Amino acid sequence: MRRKIKNSALTLGMATALLLSGCNFSNSTEKVDEDNKVNQTLNVTEPADIPTLDSTKAHDGIAFTVLNNINEGLYRQDENNLPIKALATEHEESEDKVVHTFTLRDAKWSNGEPVTAQDFEYAWKRVMKDNSPYAFMFVTAGIKNAEAILNAEKDADELGIKAIDEKTLEVTLEAANPLFQTLLTFPTFLPQNQKFVEEKGDQYALEADGVLFNGPFKLVEWTHEQGWKYEKNEDYWDAKEVQLDNINVYVVKDPSTGTNLYETEKVDRVELSSALVDQYKDDANFQTMQESGLVFLRFNHNHPVLGNKDIRRAINMAIDKKGLTDVILKDGSSPLNGVVPAGFYNSPDNKDYRELNGDFNTGTVEEAQEAWTKGLKETGQKDVTVSINIADSDDQKKVAEYIQAQLEDNLPGMKLEIKAVPFAQRLEIEKAIEYDLSLSSWGPDYSDPMTYLDMWLKDGSANRMDYYNPELDKLVAQARIESDLAKRYEMLLSLEKMLLEEDAAIAPLYQEGESILIREKIKGVLVHPTGAEFSYKWASIEE
Known part of the structure; x- marks a missing residue:
């Protein structure tokens, strides 16, 4: 599941004007006249529109957050x-x-x-x-x-x-x-x-009038590509626990627009792009958090060259992941050489999964070039030109440009073309497997390594690259019914080894981090590592 989308570029002035004119949202700094109470209106940003609010069809973090708060x-x-x-x-x-x-x-x-x-x-x-x-x-x-x-x-x-x-x-x-x-x-x-x-x-x-609500909030406005508005649901069974009256959500694709809205007190919480981290890292409201989402490269396993595991292994090793996280992103993200992130889940004897399974497909540039040469020989190629499918966001473009430079510098004969499209279109391209490489991401749906490991089942909706290892499918089925927790954990470790050590099926890049600005007066916004990202039921605004 994609929990969040990094911000993309718009013209600052135009974007701000559209946001403020297109969404008639109030400001949480305003006071309610009666009893001089603080206006319980929270203003936040999201990096993209809601694709759908049909809970049977939704598959992204933005929709999940909305559904979690209106249902x-x-x-x-x-x-x-x-x-x-x-x-x-x-x-x-x-x-x-x-x-x-x-x-x-x-x-x-x-x-x-x-x-x-x-x-x-x-x-x-x-x-x-x-x-x-x-x-x-x-x-x-x-x-x-x-x-x-x-x-x-x-x-x-x-x-x-x-x-x-x-x-x-x-x-x-x-x-x-x-x-x-x-x-x-x-x-x-x-x-x-x-x-x-x-x-x-x-x-x-x-649309807002095309869905029913039974949760803490109602969706009363939804202006596509601009934002949406929640109101407290007075008919909610536990309405007494809900303190916020309104939540205004702005679709903000440009990080500079987001920080401008924050500086002018139009929004209360904003995610920073890597380019803005140094500017705000000493701010009292600055926070950095390690997340459980991962960013990785999908390979089209039907591709005549990328279908070769030596080629995939070479691409994996040719990318300096620490340079990507420490120099390009700078947001708390960390290099990842596995599919299950660090600090996510421990074994029955309380050892971290990542620590137990170690790193996969690491090596020097020279080792990457050896695998590359071997793969080219096996596929009968001398030069390779492929494209990478990415969302049209600022950080994804930076990551893609970094990968492009790394691969073209380190793998002789490699040319990488960047194809940026809107987020929803990127997902559709992935589903249709109409790409060469795709810069993808995944957030956990529940607290267990299986949420990262059963993605790769044959014909699974999250597979999206025609990868198939019958032994992996078989072991997933066994792990799902194994009641001995120690035995099951060994199976979970083996699944990752099949995916990465044996098949080099994907190229993990980094475990996500997040740098944000959030006003001290905002209390009780729950941020979940799995499923819906935010719960606003218990949120409030203090003096």
């Missing part, structure tokens, strides 16, 4: 990123932990209709019927028949979910699954109102 599922994440009951008031398990029965609290949609168990059954089965991007999460959760449905061996109506009555939902798993409760916080597991979805048809969830 409610059985569980949501708390301040410790742990699952807490949301619409579920009770969660009972059978003795073998295979059958899970949920009792729903009284809650209603923004059209006044009650949220029912049937809404969950409809939405989950719709995910499977449409083979949605995150349908594989139902397999990861171990829901009965999910894998068979994805393999077209069973019908979506046979998914192990059943509305017993309006307030009682029963979910049956293939086997006990320790990840199940955690996964229920993910937006793909949200409910949907069938009548409303079917009335809207292909226009469902494409």
